[in-house]
Amino acid sequence: MAGEQKTVSADDSNPLGTLRNLWPYMWPSERPDLKMRVVWATVFLIVSKAVLIMVPYLFKWTTDALNGKNSAPNILPEILLGAVMLVLAYNLFRLVQAGLNQLRDALFASVGQYAVRQLAYRTFVHMHQLSLRFHLERRTGGLSRIIERGTKGIETIVRFTILNSIPTLIEFLLTAIIFWWGYGFSYLFVTAMTVWCYIWFTVRASDWRIAIRRTMNNSDTEANTKAIDSLLNFETVKYFGNEEMEAKRFDASMERYEKAATEVWTSLGWLNFGQAVIFGVGTAVMMVMSAISVKNGTHTLGDFVFINAMLMQLSVPLNFIGFVYREIRQGLTDIEQMFELLDVKAEVVDKPGAVDLKIQNGEIEFDNVHFAYDPQRPILKGISFKVPAGKTIAVVGPSGAGKSTISRLLYRFYDVQGGSVKIDGQDVRDVTQTSLRAVIGMVPQDTVLFNDTIAYNIRYGRPSATEAEVEQAAEIAQVGNFIRSLPEGFKTMVGERGLKLSGGEKQRVAIARTILKSPPILMLDEATSALDTGTEQEIQAALDEVAKNRTTLIIAHRLSTVINADEIIVLKDGEIAERGTHAELLEQKGLYERMWNRQREAVQAEAKLKEVRESDDLGIVIRKEPAR
Template sequence: MHELSLRFHLERKTGGLSRIIERGTKGIETIVRFTILNTFPTFIEFLLTAIIFWRGYGFSYLAVTAVTVWLYIWFTVKASDWRISIRRTMNNSDTDANTKAIDSLLNFETVKYFGNEEMEAKRFDQSMARYEKAATSVWTSLGWLNFGQGVIFGLGTTVMLVISGLSVLNGHQTVGDFVFINAMLLQLSVPLNFIGFVYREIRQGLTDIEEMFDLLEVKPEVVDAPDAKELVIGKGAISFKNVHFAYDPARPILKGISFEVPAGKTVAVVGPSGAGKSTLSRLLYRFYDVQSGTITIDNQDLRTVTQKSLRKVIGMVPQDTVLFNDTIAYNIRYGRPSASEGEVTTAAEIAQISDFIRHLPEGFETKVGERGLKLSGGEKQRVAIARTVLKAPPVLILDEATSALDTTTEREIQAALDIVSKNRTTLVIAHRLSTVIGADEIIVLKSGAIAERGTHADLLAQNGLYASMWNRQREATQAEEHLKQVRENDDLGVVNRLAPAN
């Protein structure tokens, strides 16, 4: 699954995917166990029984045995094939129910915000009702299958015992022969029933692994070229040359983008939502390949180097930091799993989170919870920064790393980012323009094309799109700070009124 491209994972349903894999692996285990370990000895037993009947009692007994076994197997195959469609319905319902359950639990807070617990329970119950109906049909059909198998074997046994009984009355066989034939038929029923069971289990196993093999047949959208080489990093200069890209051919995202990020410099990309800013970082990571144009690092086309070597030299601090449900130390060390405790501590200090960690009862061993929900937005961002510091990449991408934070926290995080990005080739994708004032160059995107470019002062002097965005954000920030000051004054006034007179 990790080999597949970003597009696949953006469209996935985590709960259903995990259930498909779980069923598939169990189905493979079932098929291997029955086909290799049990089937061969059963066929040997059939063969020996047939030889005994033929040599001891004649061809008629062999013929009845062969017809009984053939009818039994034919009926089992037909009935099992009929049951497969029911099994598929049950699997689909099970996948759907698990998808809804996992999705609902992952979005626990959203469910609570809107008070939709009953709605989620109802959606899950509807899926489980379909699963219950299909599962009941599976077991009901199994009852009919077993009944049919019993009838066929019972008829075969009756015919052979009638033949043997007549032979006893005519003096051609003894009562001992009759008892022996009956015992052999009872002995034969065990492997015969087992063969039916094996076929049912194998067919069900094949049905269970169908969807997993469909997953295995999905081809990655981005693959290394046959002659791909390791990326040789020098100074780390980045270049976009006439880059065109679209997620959907009918809706172009980038339209001939060309710019450079010189080694050790910082270039910021700003613009309205939907302008294609975050797409640049995805292309640089090679989650997608460009339709035309080239992206290079140190004059090496990203399509000619291995993905592993490319991603090894790039560090990312995203807007929405999702942490693993493990300790703070684990999440920081994820940037470089071989790092020592001292290196982890140093990275935390650079990210300005070490003081916070020291005050925690368990320190670096504190669990962060599912997706890091036990930490605040600013704390998660600092962990992400520490993780990137530990990776020590020559190329850094800051993808709206502070846009979801309040003004005070943004300034603190920005100070840490300034330290991290120093002397590194840095591409900043920003929503808040106050975070990119010090960039060596600012590129303004609009509708997938470069509308303006220059330093902060140059762009303000042009009095264009950037200046308009800057004025709107400055007014919003001033209004926010004014409102904050008013609230502080109101709170102070309340305290003064409640304070006792001297």
């Protein structure tokens, strides 16, 4: 697959270097049919150039025939030497040459698109292999723009290196040989100098334009990032009435893009004009030389026309040389950030020889675990505990104590920096990530759904599940009645990130998804902390149903959700401060008891406030103390 191929470097700023790096994609060993297409495309390429060289010759012979001279080779039949037949042959050869070019392009199209697909696939897979740390720091809008431009840049490089660079080189060689053999060294020298000056100017001017192009790309990425970020946070923008501020931020980025884009097009105009001047001077010199030779009788009028036709024909690949070089350089500029993404190393990888996790009872063990996101700020400081098979263990503590970090380490989003995390005695670093995550079901605090149907989001837990299994999972999660009450039922679209559903509805869908996965180990990461008390109780009932006969680790903020846990572990500053059952911890009169009392007081205050609101709704007059 493409993931095993060599990385293309953004520093390969010459066509041959790019061709060398992209060759495994354009000559795919796993696709013999595509390799044959490359072979046939190359054959048609060579044949089309041979036919193309004949076109000026036919023009020359036609001109001499009209001028009463026969300059065509004697090997041709006399019937073909007439001016009319030569004109017909001239146009026929032009049509054949155009047809061969189109056939070549059609044959190579699937090869080029396959290369694009493989590199795009590699980038997509690589993005999912990168660590959680990378994705927490990324900017989605800018990232999508980089990948979009990079994919187009790859297509440009693949197409122009094969379909234009090689044909142009062949045509240069044929033209040089014909001028040297037919008209002498002076014509070859002028041609060579014209081509050299043309290429030198094109390269220098294109290099100058690359910096402008890079500025334009950066501005484009910045504008897209701001637009996507603003739209993703649509509600927040409305809450604070900052539409005008967001529009100004976006317009500032677009203003920089406008300036850079204008410079790009202006510089392109100067580049094209300079190329036209260089080629025009070279053409004028050669045409004067040929005109003098015609007057002196050493050249025929057909020779004059032939030289002009060859130069006009040469202008096309010369034009392509400038265009190809610009496109390849701009393509490399477009993909350089994409290759920087490919160069980002995955923080968590399967070790060589990693085996699949062999689940037995589902016992979890944290053994003297140390971890820090930043070396100067330790999060977990040597914590140790076990979650026996089929039991429920809860981890509670103040914010910042390291609760959610425990779930990330169990899922191996990060690797521990000391100690070990084990499942049934197997270190999670020694097993494959795929097999590890297959046995764990997660119900997160912030449920994010795909912008698809409810059925799709539930089935995401097990894509092969039947409709009956999806509906059964919804029933267990106590969301079946709600779904059936919707006009489109399970086919209802949930919107971006599931925003069409309430918090409780999204959470039930997440629970149904986990039920459908049916994992032996269950992880609940503050699954009800964002819900109101009534909804929390309903969700908790569904979670209790899911947790039956499963090894369950609960990361909780609300202590009322963990009072039935087999053991509660209290974290403070990355260390285990207390542990025991709910009753045992209350008897210790420590941190857990203080947290319990504060939350109980908050719940009681909420209940009283609710009573007051209900009384107001019933029209009962409530006596209020006068303001003092």
